[in-house]
Amino acid sequence: METGKVSQEQNLKREDSQQSQGVPRRKIVNLLLGGGLLTTLGSILVPLINFIIPPKVQEAAQNSVVAAKVGELPLNSGKIFRFGSKPGILVHTQNDEYVAFSAICTHLDCTVQYRQDFKHIWCACHNGHFDLTGKNISGPPPRPLEAYKVDIREEDIVVSRSA
Numbered sequence: 674m675e676t677g678k679v680s681q682e683q684n685l686k687r688e689d690s691q692q693s694q695g696v697p698r699r700k701i702v703n704l705l706l707g708g709g710l711l712t713t714l715g716s717i718l719v720p721l722i723n724f725i726i727p728p729k730v731q732e733a734a735q736n737s738v739v740a741a742k743v744g745e746l747p748l749n750s751g752k753i754f755r756f757g758s759k760p761g762i763l764v765h766t767q768n769d770e771y772v773a774f775s776a777i778c779t780h781l782d783c784t785v786q787y788r789q790d791f792k793h794i795w796c797a798c799h800n801g802h803f804d805l806t807g808k809n810i811s812g813p814p815p816r817p818l819e820a821y822k823v824d825i826r827e828e829d830i831v832v833s834r835s836a
């Protein structure tokens with residue numbers, strides 16, 4: 674009888690010690706699973722929120738840019754340049770004048786180009802044509818190109834937004 678009681682007590686103590694070891698293990702597993710779940714949710718939600726509410730990127734308050742160097746463009750040629758985050762087009766006309774415009778077509782926002790054979794600006798997307806004042810002269814573009822001001826400062830050809 675005595676030995677039965679002792680072994681019963683020993684069994685109870687063993688169960689207690691197993692339970693006390695099992696609870697922290699379970700807590701650790703739960704913490705790891707919860708942490709993994711939170712990390713997964715965060716990795717999905719943060720980009721989603723950034724997509725829905727994009728961070729405010731400061732649009733470069735750039736009102737002028739050096740579009741080219743004097744002598745860079747031969748007569749009857751054009752060049753696409755970067756004006757802030759948008760493309761611009763600088764044209765050196767046959768009359769040795771420089772004109773510049775936004776290079777974004779007013780139809781569906783394709784980038785226009787200068788055509789030496791046409792001697793004017795052309796949009797390849799839907800065959801839109803603009804003269805050298807930026808006016809839409811043929812094709813689907815509904816409005817003229819935005820015109821920029823051109824100044825020559827020593828070696829630089831500086832293009833500015835008209836105020």
Ligand code: FES
Pocket residue numbers: 778779780781782783796797798799800801812813814
């Ligand atoms: S986008 Fe230029 S003509 Fe259509």
